[in-house]
Amino acid sequence: MDERGSVDTPRDPVLNYIIDNPEAFAKNLAKMVEHANEALQAYAKPVQQGEIKADYSDEITEWMRTLSRVGHYWLADPKRTFEAQARLANDWMSLYSFAMRRLAGEEASPVAEPEPGDKRFRDTDWSTVQFFDFLKQAYLITTRWAEGLVQETDDLDEHTRQKAAFYVRQLSAALSPSNFVFTNPELLRETASRSGENLAKGMKMFAEDVARGQGELRLRQTDPNQFRVGENMALTPGKVIAENELCQIIQYDAATETVAKEPILIVPPWINKFYILDLNPEKSMVRWLTEQGHTVFMISWVNPDETHADKDFTEYMREGIFFGIDTALKAADADTLDTVGYCVGGTLLAVSLAYMRRMGDARVNSVTFLTAQIDFRHAGDLKLFVDKEQLEALERKMRAKGYLDGAAMASAFNMLRANDLIWPYVVNNYIKGKDPFPFDLLYWNSDSTRMPAANHAYYLRNFYLENNFAKGELIFDGVAVSPKDITIPVFNVATREDHIAPALSVFEGNGLLGGEAEFVLTGSGHIAGIVNPPARKKYQVWTGGDASGTLKHWMETAKETPGSWWPIWHEWLGAHRSGERVPGRKPGGAVFNAIEAAPGRYVRQRY
Template sequence: MTERADNPLFQYVIKNPEALAQNIARFIEEGGRAAAAYIEPREKGETRTRVSDELAEVLKTIGQIGEFWLSDPKRAIEAQARLWTGYMSLWDQSLRRMMGEPSQPAVEPDPKDKRFKDPEWSQNQFFDFLKQAYLITSRWADSLVEDASEVDDHTRHKAAFYIRQIANAISPSNFILTNPELLRETVSSNGENLVRGMKMLAEDIKAGHGELKLRQTDKSKFALGRNLAMTPGKVVAQNRLRQLIQYSPTTDTVRKRPLVIVPPWINKYYILDLTPEKSLVRWLVDQGHTVFMVSWVNPDAGLASVSFEDYMREGILETLDAVTAATGEEEVDVTGYCVGGTLLAVALAHMANTGDKRVRTASFLTAQTDFTHAGDLKVFVDEEQLCVLEARMQERGYLDGAVMANTFNLLRSNDLLWPYVVNNYMLGKEPFPFDLLYWNSDSTRMPAANHAFYMRKFYLENAFAAGKLSIDGAPLLLKKIKQPAYHLATREDHIAPAKSVFTGAARFGGPVRFVMAGSGHIAGVCNPPALKKYQHWTGPKPKGEFEDWLPTATEHPGSWWPDWDHWLKSHDRDTVPARIPGTGGLKAIEDAPGSYVRAQGA
């Protein structure tokens, strides 16, 4: 018995076949519930999902890459030879290892790849062989797309994205018999993990009304106003598209010029007000800023016709009116985050046309205004795909929030999708409570007219950067935005790539401070100084190419928040007695975080 226990293969031997058989029966029973949860809404006509459209797009795109290689026999043979060379190298090294001779892996995973961190992926020759065969094949597939020189750039971009998603999906780390950790857990628990996982899968399909609503965190551990969005304040204004929150001061005096934040409507604003330790809002209030936050409505079919211009007028221009009424100040600083920054830039260009000078400084956090280098989201943007998207939105009057949530998960599927599939549905473990992922799952809808305009005019046509957007007959030009502007990019951003933010910032007509923070679209922005994480870079005014700016930039440890605070105060150091929300020109409607942000439903 001791010899068996010392054998590394013993950990993969079934110890209790009877218990395993019982759990397999329970697994099948739970699988029936999952299937019922999937089928029932379709039988009732409650779901409108059309997988065929997406599948057809994938097959057509990859088919164009295949046609390039198969159209030339010599080229096809060379491609096959590259793959077989990799396989032969793997086979040679594997034989050497089996015979006890020195050997080197034919291929190694990226050090950042968390899928193969279990020691058995290297120590066990079977799992090591699977890992290397997978890496050789997936990298070969990537090279086929990259080297398809006669295929247009957009098609190659789409194909690279689709190939990456397929490769991520078929990774041996995603299957019980080819993942050592999953196999050990299944054997040691006699399949209990599979029963728990299938039970969670059934629950998540039911929660998604026939679609998988992937659980990424334990939602029971969080609630707005209890341990998220806790910064005290009052809702002091609202219209059909937004509530306006004014936060309570924590200092005796505050900057004279109020600070207004316009977050994206694609997600809820409280990413900027998570726990008190991570809250950008709370930190700004503590630095002596009078902070106002736009909290967008979660729209339904009744707002289907609301336009991008409506969001500008009711979300920004009416907000400026409200801030003036609340504080008596005619001049404000305005900040836009992500698409909120895109909207802010449109508003500023329009205000330049009308002579409206209320905004004295503008800050843009991971916000794009030139979409030339807009990253992987452009995979989903061409005339054919937009027509399909617009037709679907017309059916309901809005885009389901779950669609955007799934899209963002796919952009980083090896971080935000497959680890949770493995952990939840195969290991049978509840995900760890994580505030950021709670926010990520709290999705919002997008009005059909507004979202169609945004995708078509910005992502497809890049009309704003080209000077082809107009309001009231007057073209909107980035060079007319003369206010001092602070532009933040993040180094690993998959949604608003640093190069894209840089390119847009270079088009502004006034003084620009460009800063790049470490990490990505969320973690790079929400990085409190107390955590002492990541870093940020500062450099000259953006012009020319981003790749030329980088070597000239200076790296600084820690958060970019103090740099931004210093920049804001350098443009207005006057102070006034602290302002109490609801005691100025606008009365309090309700306590923060307000009712708009609590509205659920994808």
């Protein structure tokens, strides 16, 4: 006999949703209200102190303008209106019929089922309890109907259609019944079994995250107290040997007695911090390179503020890449080096290499691009945020502050995968009241950086909006440059599931280069596909395909190899070097004194 009945009596599923301790539930609700007031105070504090809060009016206007075009199309013609309404009504009637048959105890096939891999509806009660099954199917029917309306709106240009589809997906993700206590069986059971303690703790976390964001919600995706840069992240030994207003140059300690004569300079993105390539000893590309006998230099970009507002692409080239090349060659006592550019760092590096060739500068031996775009025709969902109207609005905001806040970029990236990077954490943190799992990659993802106004505006306008470099129409520091100016050997890495630099975009750009260009495709996405140490034996890599046709044709003719692409790259580097070895180098060589230990203070800057 248990407290609810005999062991012979099946437990009524409804009992799973009944609160065991009403008194404790009432106390937890009171705590939740108390923490809600704290959240309101944290939200209002910047205004009370005279600080200007983020203005989202331009974004809201853009949403309304785009979605209203879809609505106008379907409402302008009574026949189209009736057809759209009839389609939805027919599906709802089918759902009603399904529900009635289930109530009568008959077998019935669902009207709508989640897509494979949709994690929101994994709980068995979404299917076994009719109330939740009805909610789930009603949601799926309605959202798919709305998405269909966007696709069938005939008078939209393709960019506007993609924007409308993106906005509908965001609304669909936000309104999912899985996000609310009373419409999610798992959350209801959690609340009942814990007498609302989860709601009180979740609201406390919500208030803390609003306060941490200085009036804006700073969603935590991992436990921020578990990670410290320089303590359990970015641990490869080295020294900062030079610095200027925009960056520090790190040289890492040699890990072998002799090293390749040609050093490597890595140009990471300034949109994120460089230590994604030195996350921890097991995942560090930097450490692995030093263990293979390479001398590695890293650019560590400053986290800019209003004093960097006028730093543009040209200055990032001169004070970043050129400063890094000069420093590395002097410290290594070498004549040439190999370069690596990751994401937007690769875009800047590509333009800089084209410029260097036009200037007759031959100090770079080869370049490796990691998920870097030079042709932005197929640049993925990030293009949705860049058109003439949105860019003008963004430029106004950046001019007012001198920079784009890092949280804005982080939000944009998270919105691309809202059902993976936003709503699961909202549910886990603020409704379940559970601390997120410590995950180094997500900590790095949340360690956002600002973008100087001039630099970011130049990048968005000349690449995402006008694609000038691929067209051969980019005027850079007074010089016309194009991808065909890059004639040194290129190792060009794309990732198969990349939503930031899609494989097609990287492949198309590869065909524009002016010399030997080895296209390589890896499994997984923008980060995991790159940060894939050989010891982990994860994913796969495709090489050697026929690049004369489409990406699909390249895939059909490429060789697939299990595991990491790093060893293939190492062999490629060896084949494009002199083969000479020199004694392992000390950071700074005979030219520079160490300023501080790696990873340096620039990467620790947070705002």
